[in-house]
Amino acid sequence: MKINVLRLDHRRKRDARITTHVCLTARAFGADKVILSGDEDKKLMENVGDVVGRWGGDFKVDYRKNSENFIEEWKNNGGEVIHLTMYGSQVQEVVGEIQNSPKDKLVIVGGARVPTKVYKQADWNVSVTTQPHSEVSSLAVFLHMLFEGKELDFDFEGGKMKVVPTAEGKRVIINDKENI
Template sequence: MQGEPEVAVLRLAHRPGRDDRMTTHVGLTARALGADRVVYPDNADQSRQTVADITGRFGGPFEVELTDSPAATVRHWDGVVVHLTMYGERVQDVETEIREARADAPLLVVVGSEKVPFDVYEHADYNVAVTNQPHSEVAGLAVFLDRLFGGRELDREWEDADRRVVPKETGKRVVPTDEPATDERAE
């Protein structure tokens, strides 16, 4: 989030065809829940394009990048590395320590795909689990980011958006950003 040390999310691997939707959702979740950028493997360009398009329409700031070596990104990260894995320490046991570590350094959140190489576990400063049960890496990322930011990310203002969603009790409404807000209950 702006004005704080960077939070980046790294999708460690991408299996074209199999992971397309999940890889895209890792980026969309990172963007919506407070990260500053997502880094995808270089074979995930379609996901990069989709997230960049959403950022262009619904605002940012948020960056989307490709790397030819996700493992090198982990090895050379100048800051704190958190690897999300069901085998890690419970998020509720380490979230305060991670928040304190992030106060002075950028944070890289590593999200796996296929079997994660053991050196990722070794290079991570924290191997963190959300429930120590198998579930979606997108769900784990969402819970982790919410814990990291303490809910502040939910009130984020989006810059340079072309459109915005108007919250409604029922139905859906998306309007240009230059349209004034209205009280939906009065309509």
């Protein structure tokens, strides 16, 4: 099953940092791709591509101006839609059902205002707490639960850099040479 993330209504001047964090979180927690809607932001997409080049993996960022058409296409091609919101079913109650379906998943995280149509198009409106918080944290918690923590051990092949976990200090391998 492939996991793609749709970031709704990215605003280049206002949302660059948070959308970058959505992309980095999606990558680190096991998603295959982020699709940006709203403003096209080539710089952001290049920056995330640079991270993938340095740290490895096969993660992509694409752009689609019209998210409504993309969601419809996704569903028409047999995929399922999970919309992360504080108004949905609690993640701990529905994650098992979501895991049991082998279909590709589109995880939607909001922007400025999520249209009512997105709630209706979603197969699951999923709440990661019922309190206001960040789409970045919602995405991280959801993917962590979806992958049952296995994403913590994913290996990102092809990167030039790799952190070596250590209780103290920083250990990084760059191009197969350890830097401390």
